[in-house]
Amino acid sequence: MALRVAIFADETGWHTRQLQAALRARGAQGRCVDLAECRIDTGVSWHGLVIPGFGRELPDAAIVRGIAGGSFEQVTRRLGLLHALRELGVPVYNDARAIERSVDKAMTSQLLHAAGVPTPPTWCCESAAQARRLVMAEGAAGRALVLKPLFGSQGKGLRLVGSVDGEPQALPALDAGYGCLAYLQRFIPPLADPGFDWRVLVVGGRAIAAMRRVSRHWVHNVAQGARGEPAPLCPALAALAEDAARALGMDYAGVDILPAAAPTPLLVIEVNGVAAWHGLQKVTPFNIARALVHDLLDRRLARERPLAETACRA
Ligand SMILES: Nc1ncnc2c1ncn2[C@@H]1O[C@H](COP(=O)(O)OP(=O)(O)O)[C@@H](O)[C@H]1O
Numbered sequence: 001m002a003l004r005v006a007i008f009a010d011e012t013g014w015h016t017r018q019l020q021a022a023l024r025a026r027g028a029q030g031r032c033v034d035l036a037e038c039r040i041d042t043g044v045s046w047h048g049l050v051i052p053g054f055g056r057e058l059p060d061a062a063i064v065r066g067i068a069g070g071s072f073e074q075v076t077r078r079l080g081l082l083h084a085l086r087e088l089g090v091p092v093y094n095d096a097r098a099i100e101r102s103v104d105k106a107m108t109s110q111l112l113h114a115a116g117v118p119t120p121p122t123w124c125c126e127s128a129a130q131a132r133r134l135v136m137a138e139g140a141a142g143r144a145l146v147l148k149p150l151f152g153s154q155g156k157g158l159r160l161v162g163s164v165d166g167e168p169q170a171l172p173a174l175d176a177g178y179g180c181l182a183y184l185q186r187f188i189p190p191l192a193d194p195g196f197d198w199r200v201l202v203v204g205g206r207a208i209a210a211m212r213r214v215s216r217h218w219v220h221n222v223a224q225g226a227r228g229e230p231a232p233l234c235p236a237l238a239a240l241a242e243d244a245a246r247a248l249g250m251d252y253a254g255v256d257i258l259p260a261a262a263p264t265p266l267l268v269i270e271v272n273g274v275a276a277w278h279g280l281q282k283v284t285p286f287n288i289a290r291a292l293v294h295d296l297l298d299r300r301l302a303r304e305r306p307l308a309e310t311a312c313r314a
């Protein structure tokens, strides 16, 4: 019987089709499932999980492509389902723990720092008074800070505070959009005009593709209008991205890296655990979905399942 892989996605489209085709090419089957539609029913099976399309069975593996936003309880429950699958022995790619580490920007920054991976100085606190004091002190030293939503993505909600182009910029109210806390990171000024950063994709511990994201605006996300350009994967860039993915325990990761002035010319600013790769695929000569699927089947599944079982299902 073909391996059955659950692709957890809140919306289907290019990425899920790419994954399904790559799985098909390996003789496996990828079925898209919305985590919001999975449920717990202890009357149905020994394990108590109901995953639409899998009957009473569990998938052989799962790929997490998207988790819809929702209430604190809903998101906790959806992540709980991924934790449960891991505890039941189903390889989840990326694991819920890795997703939690990367979704929470403060946890990412702290783990990178503790692992010795170069990242800009970063602060996160719940006290608005403390945050204001920090912004004033940094501003007085002529520096700007980036205020980011803790669970932000696609460059949304980023603001410069402190000393911005020589003018003082105060911290805004932290409630709406910032979850009543301040995640602040020292602003690393662009070294060129237009400025850029790199997105490096790490799969199974190895950096496999990179692009430069170039834009006049200092927020270089493709979703904010940056242009993706092919970029050579030089050894220093590859090694740094691999270190960052390892520090967060990721199977695969999209690592954002900024160029900076000496003494640390490369700084990791973010590690994406549910990374999109549409932009990167446009400038990459090989198929990225296939690289992900090969890593899942040949490394993760082979490691966690007895070889004989995998072979007889193939
Ligand atoms: N500390 C910083 N200094 C300079 N630019 C930054 C800094 N942090 C983020 N940026 C810019 O903003 C973009 C988005 O920030 P990031 O932390 O990756 O959040 P998101 O999850 O929204 O992508 C980065 O790709 C980079 O171009």
Ligand SMILES: [Mg+2]
Residues within 6 Å of the ligand: 154, 155, 221, 256, 270
């Ligand atoms: Mg980013």
